[in-house]
Amino acid sequence: MSHHIEFAGLKKVFGTGPDAVQAFGPVDLSIAEGEFISLLGPSGCGKSTLMMMTSGLLEATEGTVTIGGSQVKGPQTDIGVMFQDNTLVPWRTVRGNVELQLEMRGKSLKEFSDKIDNLLASVHLEDFADRHPYELSGGMQQRAAFCQAMVHDPKTMLLDEPLGKLDAMTRERIRSDLQRLWMQERATxxxxxxxxEEAVQLSTKVAVITPRPGTIERIIEIDLPFPRDFDVKNSPEFAAYVREIQEIFRGYGVI
Known part of the structure; x- marks a missing residue:
């Protein structure tokens, strides 16, 4: 099954009549299978609303979302989703939380045992598999949540500000983990x-979103080699992409 994503005339309005607020759209956007696209915009521009409509957890007011040619009409169970606040349950260990994703899908834990081991090792949590979330730092909890979101081999992943509450050094570490996992799996x-900077570092494309109601101001293709390590981040080309996006937001008075 293809995991190409298409938004056609997508729009979301909250409320009705004089109290109605147009939160997002209309937007038309095509995302190729295997792409890593970042939605970059100011608070309140509808980025998270778009993610909710893509996952099927929020119904669009107008327009459609299709994944692999099938229109999204309800919650999607074959994708990976991760939000700013992780979904780890406190009474389970790290491994138990990852296994929970499989249990909910009726999959064999034995069959996925090696996959769990490899995922935990890839984010340096192999020595913390038997710890509970309250025994981990915030960054370690987010890495465990990545494993939870990826263990069932989703070919589409929706990541809604998963690094937003982390300190700068922890963010940098998890960006590298995320980049490496995407390079291995090539999910959409x-x-x-x-x-x-985060958008430029991680993405094949960046969709710059306007202030509310969010529409797409520009799609910027990021033509930089992977992995995007410190040498790439310190390059003139990287700085040029950052400046281009900054100028767009300056034009809107956002920065």
Whole structure:
């Protein structure tokens, strides 16, 4: 099954009559299978609303979302979703939380045992598999949540500001983990962020979203080699992409 994503005339309005607020759209956007696209825009521009409509957790007012040619008409169970606040349950260990994703889908834990081991090792949590979330730092909890979101091999991932509450050094570490996992799996990823540098570092494309109601101001293809390590981040080309996006937001008075 293809995991190409298409938004056609997508729009969301909250409320009715004189109290109605247009939160997002209309937007037309095509995301190719295997792309990593970041949605970059100011608070309140509808980025998270778009993610909710893509996951099927929120109904669009107008327009359609299709994934792999099938229109989204309800909650999607074959995608990976991760939000700013992780969904780890406190009474389960790290491994138990990852296994929970499989249990809910009726999958064999034995069959996925090696997959869990490899995922935990890839984010340096192999020595913390038997710890509970309250025994971990915030960054370690988010890495465990990544494993939870990816263990069932989703080919589409929706990541809604998963690094937003982390300190700068922890963010940098998890960005590298996320980049490496995407390079290995090549899932189709939609990533919401407020960070211009983060969007440029991780993405094949950046969709710059206007202030509310959010529409797409520009799609910027990021033509930089992967992995985007410190040498790439310190390059003139990286800085040029950052400046281009900054100028767009300056034009809107956002920065």
């Amino acid at each position: 990823v939609i990533f919401v962020t407020h960070s211009i």
